[in-house]
Amino acid sequence: LPLPPVDDYSGGLPTPVPAPRPSNPAPQKQAQDFNFGKSLGEGSYSTVIAATDRQSLKEYAIKVLDKHHITKEKKVKYVHIEKETLVRLGDHPGIIQLYYTFQDAQSLYFVLEIAPNGELLSLIKRLGSLDLACTCYYGAELLDAIEYMHSKGIIHRDIKPENILLNKDMHILVTDFGTAKIIDYPEGLDYSPESQDCRAKSFVGTAEYVSPELLTQKYAGKMADIWAYGCVLYQMVAGRPPFKAANEYQTFQKIVKLRFSYPPGFPIGLRDLIKQILVLDPAKRLPISKIKQHQFLSSISWDRDALWNSTPPKLA
Ligand code: ATP
Secondary structure (H helix, E strand, O other), X not given: OOOOOOOOHHHOOOOOOEOOOOOOOOOOOOHXXXXXXXXXXXXXXXXXXXXEEOOOOOEEEEEEEEHHHHHHOOOHHHHHHHHHHHHHOOOOOOEOOEEEEEEOOOEEEEEEOOOOOOEHHHHHHHHOOOOHHHHHHHHHHHHHHHHHHHHOOEEOOOOOHHHXXXXXXXXXXXXXXXXXXXXXXXXXXXXXXXXXXXXXXXOOOOHHHOOHHHHHHOEOOHHHHHHHHHHHHHHHHHOOOOOOOOOHHHHHHHHHOOOOOOOOOOOHHHHHHHHHHOOOOHHHOOOHHHHHHOHHHOOXXXXXXXXXXXXXXXXX
């Protein structure tokens, strides 16, 4: 795809390309090809609007980014990363699909798969917490999505319930790849060597889910996503993340000291799993292959098609 190297931000905003799916090359779309409906939400640099393809009548979520604002705020890099990662991760059912991108004089448009059931965070807030069947099921879907990203050389770096959306059938869709890290590139592309390591020059992610190694060593590799995964599993059942304080500094203190506790009644099996994930040393943190074998997830069939084609448990 005619994308500039991710670490070369001198080249301006991304070139519009049809995304890789559907497999027959799609004609270039434009804003006029869609009927724009209600706003689905606002980000710091974007507005997401529900839209219908005038021809196919298929519904999408179109993320509209203001070019002037992105350039002024020096966020071009993040737009490139978001686009490139979504293109690379285009064929996993648990990762938001990017169908088309295009631009006009003012805006960039990302035509995304729509997630009509909102964020996992809202669901947890609405219900207070998830029951064990849902925690196990959504925990399995999230783990499978993370495993896939990592297999494609992508570290998400901002896994949290706000970035986990729900599709019409209540399966999860991981989104928000703007702060992702691409750690290995396909052969033949000349990417700069410094982009291959996992040192983070500045804090990325969200305070409550940030890994201890990022705070103490400015390093966030694949295991940082596993740390955040442990925080999300805890939050599904406890209703709040394990490390939360009045301000970011105090939250960071709790994280580096591994200071957290389980609310009364927190299930023993899940406690055992989380204890092995929320481990300060990333080398000692339970890897995905072992998490999949843990007793808490023993009811899960890890065959990808079987997992994503099964019906999620009813929300209680
Ligand atoms: P920020 O850029 O500040 O980190 P953000 O990542 O939430 O914020 P957007 O990705 O622009 O910003 O999303 C804005 C809102 O739109 C969010 O509330 C999100 O839940 C919603 N949204 C994003 N993508 C979709 C989608 N594909 N389907 C439905 N809603 C979406």
